[in-house]
Amino acid sequence: MAHFMDRLTESVRRVGNAVLVGLDPRFALLPDALKKDAAENPELQARACERFCHELIDVVAPLVAAVKPQVAFFEQFGPPGMEALSGVVQFAREKELLVIVDGKRNDIGSTAAAYAQAWLGGAKQNVWSGDALTVSPYLGDDSLLPFVELAGEQEAGVFVLVKTSNPGGAMLQDLVADGRPVYRHVADMVEQYANGSAGQCGYGHVGAVVGATYPEQLAELRQAMPHTWFLVPGFGSQGATAADVSGAFDERGLGAIVNSSRGINYAFSQPQYAEEYGAARWQRASEAAVLDMIEQLRAETPAGQLSPG
Amino acid sequence: MAHFMDRLTESVRRVGNAVLVGLDPRFALLPDALKKDAAENPELQARACERFCHELIDVVAPLVAAVKPQVAFFEQFGPPGMEALSGVVQFAREKELLVIVDGKRNDIGSTAAAYAQAWLGGAKQNVWSGDALTVSPYLGDDSLLPFVELAGEQEAGVFVLVKTSNPGGAMLQDLVADGRPVYRHVADMVEQYANGSAGQCGYGHVGAVVGATYPEQLAELRQAMPHTWFLVPGFGSQGATAADVSGAFDERGLGAIVNSSRGINYAFSQPQYAEEYGAARWQRASEAAVLDMIEQLRAETPAGQLSPG
Numbered sequence A, B: 001m002a003h004f005m006d007r008l009t010e011s012v013r014r015v016g017n018a019v020l021v022g023l024d025p026r027f028a029l030l031p032d033a034l035k036k037d038a039a040e041n042p043e044l045q046a047r048a049c050e051r052f053c054h055e056l057i058d059v060v061a062p063l064v065a066a067v068k069p070q071v072a073f074f075e076q077f078g079p080p081g082m083e084a085l086s087g088v089v090q091f092a093r094e095k096e097l098l099v100i101v102d103g104k105r106n107d108i109g110s111t112a113a114a115y116a117q118a119w120l121g122g123a124k125q126n127v128w129s130g131d132a133l134t135v136s137p138y139l140g141d142d143s144l145l146p147f148v149e150l151a152g153e154q155e156a157g158v159f160v161l162v163k164t165s166n167p168g169g170a171m172l173q174d175l176v177a178d179g180r181p182v183y184r185h186v187a188d189m190v191e192q193y194a195n196g197s198a199g200q201c202g203y204g205h206v207g208a209v210v211g212a213t214y215p216e217q218l219a220e221l222r223q224a225m226p227h228t229w230f231l232v233p234g235f236g237s238q239g240a241t242a243a244d245v246s247g248a249f250d251e252r253g254l255g256a257i258v259n260s261s262r263g264i265n266y267a268f269s270q271p272q273y274a275e276e277y278g279a280a281r282w283q284r285a286s287e288a289a290v291l292d293m294i295e296q297l298r299a300e301t302p303a304g305q306l307s308p309g
Helices: A004-015 A042-059 A071-075 A079-094 A109-120 A141-154 A169-175 A180-195 A214-224 A242-248 A279-300 A300-305 B006-016 B044-059 B071-075 B079-093 B109-120 B142-153 B166-173 B181-194 B215-224 B244-247 B279-300 B300-308
Strands: A019-023 A067-070 A098-103 A130-133 A157-163 A204-210 A230-232 A258-259 B020-021 B066-067 B098-105 B132-135 B155-164 B204-212 B230-231 B256-260
Touching: A004 A098, A004 A157, A004 A300, A019 A042, A019 A279, A019 B044, A042 A067, A042 A071, A042 A079, A042 A279, A042 B244, A067 A079, A067 B279, A067 B300, A071 A079, A071 A098, A071 A242, A071 B109, A079 B079, A098 A109, A098 A157, A109 A141, A109 B071, A109 B244, A130 A141, A141 A157, A141 B109, A157 A169, A157 A180, A157 A214, A157 B279, A169 B142, A169 B181, A180 A204, A180 A214, A180 B166, A180 B230, A204 A214, A214 A230, A214 A242, A242 A258, A242 A279, A258 A279, B006 B098, B006 B155, B006 B166, B006 B300, B020 B044, B044 B066, B044 B071, B044 B079, B066 B079, B071 B098, B079 B098, B079 B279, B098 B109, B098 B155, B109 B132, B109 B142, B132 B142, B142 B155, B142 B181, B155 B166, B155 B181, B155 B215, B166 B181, B181 B204, B181 B215, B204 B215, B215 B230, B215 B244, B230 B244, B244 B256, B244 B279, B256 B279, B279 B300
Parallel strands: A019 A067, A019 A258, A067 A098, A098 A130, A130 A157, A157 A204, A204 A230, A230 A258, B020 B066, B020 B256, B066 B098, B098 B132, B132 B155, B155 B204, B204 B230, B230 B256
Antiparallel strands: none
């Protein structure tokens, strides 16, 4: 084990790209072969979703550094969904993928510590422990500290929501206080944690979630947060392109991982892949979507340096 | 079934008080008799926590309207913890308690819909479905809408974090934008949802979390949010008194439920109850703590009207 961002740096250099594959198992969108017989039964649906994620991991594990399971899509099935999530986290780890749990958790300090223990407590302690967790900042600095501290002890990572990719995010995050938008206030706090915990790669174990759908703010925050690694959602299905995320990277091609979930998970049902692959060859469609995304990031962003391609 | 806030109104009138009992099963704090033999095993610890909650529910069910299980304390045990939570939610429902799941969930719209389904989808759909859920507003209005909508369909409730009880909450929530603190901007959005969904009691199915530790803001928000029911944390262990929460109620003694978690859960280890009860009679200590809290709210707040005492 080593500092989380050093492990992430090593992994993105090894695979030669900055793609993060989101795992969003939406039962209704699964290939028919996986859906059949699960019908209205949450337990069978959860198992189908787990199988889908395992088969997707089989495809992407040789290609990318990390996966990001979205907890909501497991939680909706109740306890069997959480068993499925546990299986997915373990399987991804076995395949040597870093696992960034997308839970957007938070609460007041003493309760936040329990969430931190749940998701960052280390695999020995807890079978569904990830390498990193996304957290929400509305409750302020004392609510983030338990995550920051436990992640430091466990050589894990934390990604704090700063500027989210959805249109409604602007409502609160773009309010201007003391001459700066709210997201910049959060950014300052995160950068301070990051600066205080920098690894050999120059980045702290506390990162930021910054949406690809706001390219100007992404570039602005890259300048303002030199020690903060970015998790960048919004690529693909949410409309952002490789050119849009270019500003998220540093001059070495480090400092950002770019997430795509639906665009990879359900590539088989998208116009550009449906005809060639279809549901029967859905894994090949997902593989093609990952390879295309790698190529786009290579051509349009500093992450091209990660691989001589 | 009926509109959630009408159900809540009926329940608080039936029991004659506005006490909300938080269920915070912290393994290390459980009475020794429940801890023994569970040692380092998360599955046994989760079961001990479930048993603790059931025994606490046995005591409080005749006294109060609702309980608030804190998801973090179950999640930390992994899947067995979530099974335990499911058991607790079901047991509380059997005892005719309303269940407000404290998960502080949120995400972008299409993912928020999965969280909403998980916790507000109705008991038929999902064994751990609650009557209401707490949600976090950092991602803005389009992230709250799936919760608001599904809760409306299911006659469930949503409580949005507005002004939290922890000291660090001020960091972001008290930033002043356009002449008003951020929490007032969130309050406006919540009040709009509440106003658009008012039941016979006058309150909408979208409520607000407003900390008892800020009595002035509590009174200010009561004025600003006439259709919004408040879930008020911070009483007891966090330092707030009955007098502090008085401003949360309307003139009928409605419009607020006041949470106490640690102060009730672990009353047996607190100075004022330890000697008389101790760990062996921990349920009686919790019962005494609930009765004392009811009496304090009756004496010091408009909730006194709920019962002629």
